[in-house]
Amino acid sequence: DAGVIQSPRHEVTEMGQEVTLRCKPISGHDYLFWYRQTMMRGLELLIYFNNNVPIDDSGMPEDRFSAKMPNASFSTLKIQPSEPRDSAVYFCASSLATGVYSYGYTFGSGTRLTVV
Amino acid sequence: GQQVMQIPQYQHVQEGEDFTTYCNSSTTLSNIQWYKQRPGGHPVFLIQLVKSGEVKKQKRLTFQFGEAKKNSSLHITATQTTDVGTYFCAAPDLNSGGSNYKLTFGKGTLLTVNP
Numbered sequence: 001d002a003g004v005i006q007s008p009r010h011e012v013t014e015m016g017q018e019v020t021l022r023c024k025p026i027s028g029h030d031y032l033f034w035y036r037q038t039m040m041r042g043l044e045l046l047i048y049f050n051n052n053v054p055i056d057d058s059g060m061p062e063d064r065f066s067a068k069m070p071n072a073s074f075s076t077l078k079i080q081p082s083e084p085r086d087s088a089v090y091f092c093a094s095s096l097a098t099g100v101y102s103y104g105y106t107f108g109s110g111t112r113l114t115v116v
Numbered sequence: 117g118q119q120v121m122q123i124p125q126y127q128h129v130q131e132g133e134d135f136t137t138y139c140n141s142s143t144t145l146s147n148i149q150w151y152k153q154r155p156g157g158h159p160v161f162l163i164q165l166v167k168s169g170e171v172k173k174q175k176r177l178t179f180q181f182g183e184a185k186k187n188s189s190l191h192i193t194a195t196q197t198t199d200v201g202t203y204f205c206a207a208p209d210l211n212s213g214g215s216n217y218k219l220t221f222g223k224g225t226l227l228t229v230n231p
Contacts, residue, residue, distance in 0.1 A: 031217055033218075033219075035221075042221060042222075042223045042224065043159070043204070043221040043224075045218065045219070045220070048217075048218060050217070055218075056218060091158060091159070093159075095217070097217055103161075103164065104149055104151075104161030104162075104163075104164060105149075105151075105159070105161060105219065106161065107158040107159050107160070108158065109157075109158050110158050
């Protein structure tokens with residue numbers, strides 16, 4: 001298995017532009033998570049899905065952020081319009097629930113977003 | 117929401133010295149996980165602890181879960197330069213209708229090793 005695949009690895013965009021981040025989870029994993037990492041705030045959970053259904057989006061900063069999971073092998077995180085304060089590393093992670101708990105998350109390599 | 121507090125924030129050691137990072141919670145945790153993130157990399161899952169007082173070892177790494185399941189530690193014996201990175205603890209956020217599958221991460225401990 002190639003692991004969790006994210007694209008692009010790096011994105012530089014101008015303020016006001018739309019940004020779309022992509023993620024392919026590990027086949028068979030039933031949970032998918034989007035995290036944002038910054039020096040100031042650390043790793044923040046934005047949204048997570050179970051079996052392609054959004055379960056908790058309370059971490060999404062504002063209406064400019066949206067996420068979808070149209071099928072078990074693909075998810076997107078969209079920012080429209082983007083702002084400089086959105087600059088961060090965005091990680092996608094997937095996991096498999098094994099009874100009461102999920103086993104460890106497998107993270108993708110991340111997308112480093114810079115909004116200028 | 118629930119927070120897990122990690123200390124120290126930074127630790128610099130000489131190669132061969134031991135290192136310990138601590139994770140504390142004000143509430144009882146159902147389980148705790150540990151991750152390592154190399155500089156410029158992504159978090160990598162190390163281990164999950166579930167039972168009260170549990171101790172697990174991975175080569176030079178020893179993980180403990182407190183008896184009250186409110187704290188945990190990661191100890192590295194005889195550090196090597198390959199141990200450099202940020203070590204995170206993470207625990208399920210069961211507040212506000214959370215679930216065992218949604219993890220809240222601590223701020224991490226950045227370990228640097230002088231060769």
